[in-house]
Amino acid sequence: xxxxxxxxxxxxxxxxxxxxxxxxxxxxxxxxxxxxxxxxxxxxxxxxxxxxxxxxxxxxxxxxxxxxxxxxxxxxxxxxxxxxxxxxxxxxxxxxxxxxxxxxxxxxxxxxxxxxxxxxxxxxxxxxxxxxxxxxxxxxxxxxxxxxxxxxxxxxxxxxxxxxxxxxxxxxxxxxxxxxxxxxxxxxxxxxxxxxxxxxxxxxxxxxxxxxxxxxxxxxxxxxxxxxxxxxxxxxx
Ligand code: SAH
Numbered sequence: 001x002x003x004x005x006x007x008x009x010x011x012x013x014x015x016x017x018x019x020x021x022x023x024x025x026x027x028x029x030x031x032x033x034x035x036x037x038x039x040x041x042x043x044x045x046x047x048x049x050x051x052x053x054x055x056x057x058x059x060x061x062x063x064x065x066x067x068x069x070x071x072x073x074x075x076x077x078x079x080x081x082x083x084x085x086x087x088x089x090x091x092x093x094x095x096x097x098x099x100x101x102x103x104x105x106x107x108x109x110x111x112x113x114x115x116x117x118x119x120x121x122x123x124x125x126x127x128x129x130x131x132x133x134x135x136x137x138x139x140x141x142x143x144x145x146x147x148x149x150x151x152x153x154x155x156x157x158x159x160x161x162x163x164x165x166x167x168x169x170x171x172x173x174x175x176x177x178x179x180x181x182x183x184x185x186x187x188x189x190x191x192x193x194x195x196x197x198x199x200x201x202x203x204x205x206x207x208x209x210x211x212x213x214x215x216x217x218x219x220x221x222x223x224x225x226x227x228x229x230x231x232x233x234x235x236x237x
Contacts, residue, residue: 106132
């Protein structure tokens with residue numbers, strides 16, 4: 001077993017052992033590849049990680065649909081396309097250490113774990129964190145460390161990170177996340193108001209210079225914390 005985690009089904013005997021393998025393959029082809037996702041490593045990871053394990057049992061039949069789904073505590077597991085898009089923009093390499101803010105269900109964490117050397121993921125809701133930890137353990141994903149806390153402060157202990165991924169909507173890029181990004185690193189974050197954000201890609205260049213670009217609109221649940229919204233903003237997702 002590989003520390004990056006296994007989607008047991010394929011390795012244990014093909015699609016017959018995973019009733020969702022066909023739906024997952026279709027998700028990859030129709031929702032992702034046909035709609036512009038090009039990064040083969042990302043596509044392979046999306047084909048590999050069993051999304052149905054990460055959704056609420058009530059929604060398992062819809063796990064591979066083209067939409068976000070509600071999870072516990074009023075949070076969401078993002079639409080597959082936006083998850084793939086963020087991962088593509090992040091340009092994760094196999095030797096990278098990645099900081100993720102907003103573990104949620106742990107689905108995106110499992111994907112990053114397949115693409116990177118190590119993932120450090122912070123979640124503010126303890127019950128979500130516990131459930132995510134259990135799923136990742138059950139899937140045999142070993143290169144992930146999870147922590148309960150305010151992700152707007154990052155995770156200083158393991159900084160700097162080659163990549164930082166924020167999967168909640170932020171009013172601005174939190175200072176600590178910039179500080180914990182390595183030179184040459186990339187940070188992907190939805191920035192904007194509570195109802196609508198732009199997916200922003202920030203690159204840290206030598207000499208603490210920064211370049212950033214906006215790559216399309218998105219709608220995430222709010223990032224709540226010290227260097228973001230202090231309380232749930234009106235009209236949020
Ligand atoms: N990527 C996740 C979806 C995340 S939804 C998945 O694949 O399931 C956004 C998550 O960010 C929620 O779980 C929410 O509780 C969390 N969150 C919001 N503010 C946070 C903060 N300051 N620190 C850490 N997590 C936060």
